[in-house]
Amino acid sequence: MQQALSNITDPLPPPPQYTSKMNVNMNLNLNEPDEEVPVGDHIGLYELSIMMNKHAWALDEEDGDFEEAEREYMQAANLNNDYAMMNLAILHEKNDGDSETILMWYKRAIEVGQCVVSMYNLADYYQQIGDIQNMLHYYQMAADRGDSDSMRELALHYYNLGNHEEFRRYYTMAMRQPKFSMTRAIQQFNPFVVVKLMQSIILDPLVDHVFKEKMTTHLASIHTTYKPIIIYNNKIALFERLNHVIECGICYETRLNIDLACAHCVCTDCYTMLHKKPCPFCRL
Ligand SMILES: [Zn+2]
Ligand SMILES: [Zn+2]
Numbered sequence: 001m002q003q004a005l006s007n008i009t010d011p012l013p014p015p016p017q018y019t020s021k022m023n024v025n026m027n028l029n030l031n032e033p034d035e036e037v038p039v040g041d042h043i044g045l046y047e048l049s050i051m052m053n054k055h056a057w058a059l060d061e062e063d064g065d066f067e068e069a070e071r072e073y074m075q076a077a078n079l080n081n082d083y084a085m086m087n088l089a090i091l092h093e094k095n096d097g098d099s100e101t102i103l104m105w106y107k108r109a110i111e112v113g114q115c116v117v118s119m120y121n122l123a124d125y126y127q128q129i130g131d132i133q134n135m136l137h138y139y140q141m142a143a144d145r146g147d148s149d150s151m152r153e154l155a156l157h158y159y160n161l162g163n164h165e166e167f168r169r170y171y172t173m174a175m176r177q178p179k180f181s182m183t184r185a186i187q188q189f190n191p192f193v194v195v196k197l198m199q200s201i202i203l204d205p206l207v208d209h210v211f212k213e214k215m216t217t218h219l220a221s222i223h224t225t226y227k228p229i230i231i232y233n234n235k236i237a238l239f240e241r242l243n244h245v246i247e248c249g250i251c252y253e254t255r256l257n258i259d260l261a262c263a264h265c266v267c268t269d270c271y272t273m274l275h276k277k278p279c280p281f282c283r284l
Contacts, residue, residue: 120149
């Protein structure tokens with residue numbers, strides 16, 4: 001689940017259009033006059049809903065008061081605040097609420113606000129209940145709106161399925177987004193696979209110059225800061241000096257071998273495939 005409080009720091013969305021002023025007044029008891037509500041008042045109501053959303057969030061997070069938090073979120077949701085709708089879904093999700101209610105609030109939030117955080121969270125919920133088709137649908141919906149987290153999740157899905165082409169497509173798409181976080185993403189994947197992908201992008205004649213430069217900078221930073229890559233490079237340097245060229249026990253090719261944590265040796269390519277996996281010889 002992503003941050004439920006995003007609207008506190010995000011710029012304000014445009015004030016929603018109310019279809020029924022009656023409903024708004026009845027739910028809020030604001031005793032507003034009967035004439036047309038001027039636009040300024042609409043903005044005022046929306047700001048009120050943001051305050052309610054924040055207050056409800058505090059009631060839940062700080063006091064653990066589910067019922068009061070729900071009541072306050074509902075009031076904000078009645079004012080068309082899509083974050084409050086999303087937070088209602090999250091509130092029910094955290095408290096083992098029923099699927100129908102959770103899905104209803106997420107979908108209403110998306111309908112009203114078209115916000116990628118709601119789409120991401122709904123996709124995440126579908127993943128948890130094992131509905132992969134809907135998970136893909138909502139991650140795709142958020143990805144179509146430029147959400148790099150959803151692109152990364154799609155990349156991860158195809159990566160786990162062994163669909164290398166789709167993994168590359170979504171991961172590249174994610175890396176092109178300005179908000180893409182390399183540190184977070186590299187931990188989800190085999191870093192050697194990511195490095196290989198970045199190297200192939202740099203060598204691709206069809207890729208634009210700006211993106212290539214971005215990849216070069218990222219690569220340089222990975223090589224100097226990311227531990228598994230630093231260790232790998234150090235091992236290669238050491239075993240090259242020892243001229244440790246022998247037959248690899250996995251692929252049977254005679255090439256440079258480097259050691260795993262258990263001291264068994266494999267070739268430099270097979271080493272990258274064993275990232276976070278046990279040694280095939282001793283299972284350590
Ligand atoms: Zn090998
Ligand atoms: Zn071993």
